[in-house]
Amino acid sequence: MNTNEVSKLLGVSPKTVLRWITQLSLEIERTPLKHYRFSEEDVALLQQVQEQLKNGTPLQNMKIHEKKVRKAKAANKPSKDESKMYDKLVERIEHLERKLSTKADDVVSYQILQHRNEIEELQSVVCELTQQIETLQTKLEVASQADCFLAFDEAASTEKSKKKPFFSTLFRSSKKEAQTN
Structure with missing residues (x-):
């Protein structure tokens, strides 16, 4: 999935999704053209972020339970x-x-x-x-x-x-x- 598809799924703007990725230092796979490519795990992680924000947790204090290993290096190949x-x-x-x-x-x-x-x-x-x-x-x-x-x-x-x-x-x-x- 790309950024626009994920933002529609979550009901937020694409800029919001990008802001979450940068502020939380999430490792999301990128295409050779440097666009984000989201897996099902990435979408689930962003849904967790959205739930925590709805519960009133500030973005800086957010705890992320990430199961996956960094994909950024693998995405280069x-x-x-x-x-x-x-x-x-x-x-x-x-x-x-x-x-x-x-x-x-x-x-x-x-x-x-x-x-x-x-x-x-x-x-x-x-x-x-x-x-x-x-x-x-x-x-x-x-x-x-x-x-x-x-x-x-x-x-x-x-x-x-x-x-x-x-x-x-x-x-x-x-x-x-x-x-x-």
């Missing part, structure tokens, strides 16, 4: 059942840690695969953009060469128009006026 349970718990914790580690590795692997796919997609986009830039540069070079030829042709045509005699430009303009009328 866990029983076979407790050690088996402890071993099972440790084994289960290790198993869960391995599963958790495996799960974390799987998540990281998946993330790496996703990043790799994204990098490959970005590389293909970069290749396409590089090809488009090269195409545009080629078109620009062709266009600039064509502009050079056009500029050269315009310069040549203006030189030819300057060499025409004055009268031919006059007659040409009069021919244009006659055609429009």
